[in-house]
Amino acid sequence: MRARILLFALVWLSCAWFGSWALNPNNSTRMFAAIGLVERGDARIDEFRDLTIDKAEFDGHVYLDKAPGMTLLALPAAAVAEHITARPPIPPTVWDRNFEQWMTVRLRLAVASVSAILTALAAVALYDLALTLTASTGAALFGAVAFALGTPIWGWSTTLFGHAPVADLLVIAVWALWRAGEERPVAFAAIAGAALGLAVLIEFQAVLAGSIVALWGAFRLRRPAPLAAAALAGAAMLLVPLVAYNMIAFGTPFRLGYEGVNGFPGMKEGLFGLTSPKFAVLAEIIIGMRRGILWVAPILILAPFGLWQLAKRQGGLAVTLASAAIVVLLVNAAYVYWDGGHSTGPRHSVPAIGMLAIGLAVYWASLDYWWERALAATILALSVAINLVIAAANITAPDEFSFPLWDPILKTDWATGTLRTLPGDFLGWSPYAGVALYLCLAIPLGLMLWRAVHVEGNR
DSSP states (O other), X not given: OHHHHHHHHHHHHHHHHBOOOTTSHHHHHHHHHHHHHHHHSOOOOGXXXXXXXXXXXXXXXXXXXXXXXXXXXXXXXXXXXXXXXXXXXXXXXXXXXXXXXXXXXXXXXXXXXXXXXXHHHHHHHXXXXXHHHHSOHHHHHHHHHHHHHSSTHHHHTTSSOSHHHHHHHHHHHHHHHHHHTTSOHHHHHHHHHHHHHHHHHHOTTHHHHHHHHHHHHHHHHOOHHHHHHHHHHHHHHHHHHHXXXXXXXXSSSSOOGGGGBOSOGGGGSTBTTBOOOOHHHHHHHHHOTTXXXXXXXXXXXXXXXXXXXXXTTOHHHHHHHHHHHHHHHHHHHHBTTTTOSSOSSOGGGGGGHHHHHHXXXXXXXXXXXXXXXXXXXXXXXXXXXXXXXXXXXXXXXXXXXXXXXIIIIIIIIIHXXXXXXXHHHHSOOOHHHHHHHHHHHHHHHHHHHHHHHHHHHTO
C-alpha cells in the first residue's frame, strides 16, 4: 500500500506542478462553458466568443464544440475559483495579463482536481494490474512510471484536453475488469463500466477502443450480474450527464456540439472529420519528426515486445490491448486534422498509450540479464527526461515547427525560460527555480517509492 500511495503522490505532483496556457482554445472553451454553468446555470459562452476559435454556434449563440465530459468534471474547480477570485473585464483579445491570470487559477484547480488525479489513479491501477500479471514489483513500477511520466500523458495531464483522461480511464477499465474476474465482480465491473462511460463522455471516439475493452470484459466475466452492473454504470456515467448538459445547453438531448463547429471545414467531411485511415499519416504519427510518438516517448518502442510476451500467457488480454491501441492510431490516421494543430507529439493517439504501457511492464519482467534491464532503464530515464522538458515548456508546440522537441521547446522555451510551474505562476519565482524545486520534491519521492517497491518485492 505504501508504494501505491507514493506512486500516486509522485504522479499527481508531477502533473499538477507544471501547466499549459490557460487561453489555449482547447483549454479555454471547456473552461468558459464551466464558468457559464457555475455563474449562470447556462452553457452559452457568448461573452467569450472572440477569445477562442474552438466553438459551436446554434441559433446565434456560441457553445462548447467538444464532448462535455471535461467541462462537467471541471465544475467544482470553477465553483471554488468563483469564490476566491474576482472576474476582471473581459478583454477584446486573449493577450490580456489580468484575464489570463484569472483563467490560469481556474485551469490549475481543474487540472489538480481532474486530470492529475485521473493520471495518478491510472498509474496506481497499472501498477496493481502489472503486479498481478508479472508477480514483479519492479516490472509494475517500470510500467507505471513509463506510462505516467515517460510519455506525453504527463504533458497532456497539465491541460483540460481529453486525451490523457481517456487514456487513464481505459487503463482503469482494464484493471477493474481484470479484478472483476478474481474478486468482487459486481463492484469492479461497475467501476469498469463507469470508467468506460466517462471516457466516452470526455471524447466520443473513445467508444471505439472502449468497446474492444468492454467485449473482452464480457468474455472474461460471462456472468449476468457483473455484466449488468458494468452496463448500468457505463450508461449512467455517459447518458445522465450528457442528457443533462444537452438539455441545459440546447433544450434537447439530441444535439452534439460538433454539429455547430465553425471555422474548421474539414469537420464536415466523413463523420465529424473522420474518413478512412491513411498509411502515410500513420507513419507520421509513429515515426515522423514533426508528430511521431516515438520521438517524444522512445520507451514505447519496447511495448510490442511486451505485448508479444503477454500473449504467451494471457492471449485475450494481449489481443485486447493491441487491438484497442491500433484502433486509436487508425482513428487518428483517419482524422482530417490528424496532426492536432498545436501539439507536441500526436495528441489524438495519446489514448493508446495506456494499453501499450501495460505491455512495458510485461517486457521488463521478461528480461533475464542485467544489461537488458540497464538498457531498458536507460530508455525509460531518457523518456522521463524528455517528458519533463515537454511538460515544463509546452505540450502544445505551434504547428509550424518541423521538430518541436528541439525547436521551440529546447532551443527557445528552455533557453529563454518560457516555462510554467506553480511557483512561477503564482509566487513570481524564476522558471528554473520552479523546476529546481520540483526536482527537490520529486527526487526524494521517487527514491522513497523505489525503496517501498523494493521492500514490497522482498516480502
